Amino acid sequence: MKAVFLLQWRRFYRKPMLVLAMFGLTVIFVSVTAAGGQSGPQMTPVYADESMSELQAQRWLERLNGGDQFQFELMAESEARSYVAEGDVSQAVNLLETDYRLLVGREDPARFALDSFLRRIYSEELRLENAEQTTPGIRADMESSLADPALTLTVESLQGEDSFQYNGQLQLLFGMTLFFVIYTIMFSLVRIVDEKRTGTWSRMIISPVRKWQMYLGHLGYSFLIGFSQITLIFLLFRFAFGFELGERFWLLIAIAACYTFSIVALGLLIISLITKPQQLGAVIPIVATGMAMVGGAFWPIELVTNEILLAVSKALPITYGLQALTSVAVYGNGVQAVAMPLLLLLGFGSICLAIAIRLMEWRSAS
Amino acid sequence: MLETDKLTKQFKDTIAVDDVSLVLKRGESVGLLGPNGAGKSTAIAMISTLMKPSSGDVRLNGKSVLKKPDDMRRVLGVVPQKIALYEELSAYENLKFFGRLYGLSGNKLEQRIEYVLELVGLADRKKELVKNYSGGMQRRVNLAAAMMHEPEVLIMDEPTVGIDPQSRNHLLETIRKLNRDEGMTVLYTSHYMEEVEKLCDRVYIMDHGKVIAEGTKEELKAILSDQETVLIEFDQNYPELFKKLSEIEGVQHSTIEEQSLKLIIPRGTRMLAALFHEAERYGAQVINVNVQTPTLEDVFLRLTGRKLRD
């Protein structure tokens, strides 16, 4: 097993381009895109038209700036439009009396978060106004009781189901890292198929080395190369780029290990199902991109509302990987909060591994 | 030391190997001859424990290797028909890996690599990547990789396919040396007659999955015919002499071609004394006498009605 394992590193040393490319792409993607949005809330222009008085608009603005996720600035429509047109901001908000419009310049995942934030504020406000019509004074009552609650209830979530916080930087970092590493891992595993094609696999079979040792050598390499890629990228962005990755860095690394295991296992399953190298060249990108899209690597899963997609995402390891990473780094949760996703990752991996090995044995016996 | 007993392999719709029984004695060099698709590679795959036979058995020193392949795997070296190497690595790195598979390490491993590289004549180019080698050099590394663990039995599956004459000679010489000098048992597969004739003591001829003939080279050629062809060339045409010679006892057939005479006689007929005697009487000068014996190629032609190669 050691010989097979060491050989893979030798081959990596001789032909490192693919892995380096995946590493490089992650770094470039994350650093370039993240550099566009500086940390801290970005200013979002807000404007109102004649239907709304200056005072009303000011009241909305105060309401909106109540949270610390976004920072809104009231300005004339023309000014807001020019901000968006010149690409200084991705979107602006048009305030209406009972509704709002978004003026969208370019695609930005933050838009979903902005939208959901605005919707929440608006519906709260409108409900409150309705209530005020029937029970005058309710707003004042509410505000005073909020300031001086009769009962304090602290809610701690186990699953990290806190109210949705969006950290674009980390979303990007985690999404891209978990996405590109799929390629690194799966293309490392394709070596098994290649060896079967070139005949070096047969050479190993007729040597005293056992088949499980051959597989373990390959799987061990694929795991380690994938795991190293994630770890190095996290280290790089934490220390060189100064990303805030939370207090529990080691927990992120543990999550990375579980995720890598599940992808190695999934890769082996794919290889056991599809044995032609050319087909794998097409299948792997489809699997990687598909999983990343549905699983929330490109935009936060919290913004997906389609029931089917949500159901599918529950079967994808990348969903749990992202969920766990976000839970720890963004929400600051500990081990208990991510125990479930980690167990799911390990379980998913074990099942894939078991099926893959069965399939391969069955194939080679026939 | 190695034998197969009624070895058979059936694929979905073809019987690739059909009831094949081979014997390899220690130190022997045996040829396995057959045209494309005869089932040679399939037979080798089963002997080398790579493939399970549909029926039949493979035995090493009397013990079946089907259930317990370990002994076979330790003593057997196989040179596959396709070049099976890591081409992005150097020859040295490839050999190192294949040596490690057999548990070699440290000094012993390094020495063995040196020895094997020397053997195939690539010691001075060991650091180059395999993909940059010529076809012939790749073939030599392909052989070297099977030699790393000092196998007692070496099986070669058409090791000289697509190779330049120089590399080919080098390879054949190497194999001969291994067999003659080091007593390595060799099973050599080919559809090149000349190679098998040169290298092997005994030959099995396969066609359509079956062994259709076996024996020493001489035994096989004896199958072909009990006749030989004698071609005698003179300094000029001697009609009377030619007529006289054609009537020597035992000559079955004669043809005259300008100043040569071709006689077909039973194998082993002693007629050269009579030939020279008569020639002297007529004052004729014999320029050349050529007794043609059949080649294995002829044997195959006779047995199957087909040529080995097209």
Ligand SMILES: Nc1ncnc2c1ncn2[C@@H]1O[C@H](COP(=O)(O)OP(=O)(O)OP(=O)(O)O)[C@@H](O)[C@H]1O
């Ligand atoms: N895996 C397989 N599945 C189905 N048929 C096979 C398989 N392997 C070989 N065959 C068939 O078995 C027959 C023998 O093939 P084999 O490769 O053993 O011949 P060979 O003597 O080595 O020929 P060559 O000189 O071309 O190498 C062929 O008809 C081939 O098509």
Ligand SMILES: [Mg+2]
């Ligand atoms: Mg063959």
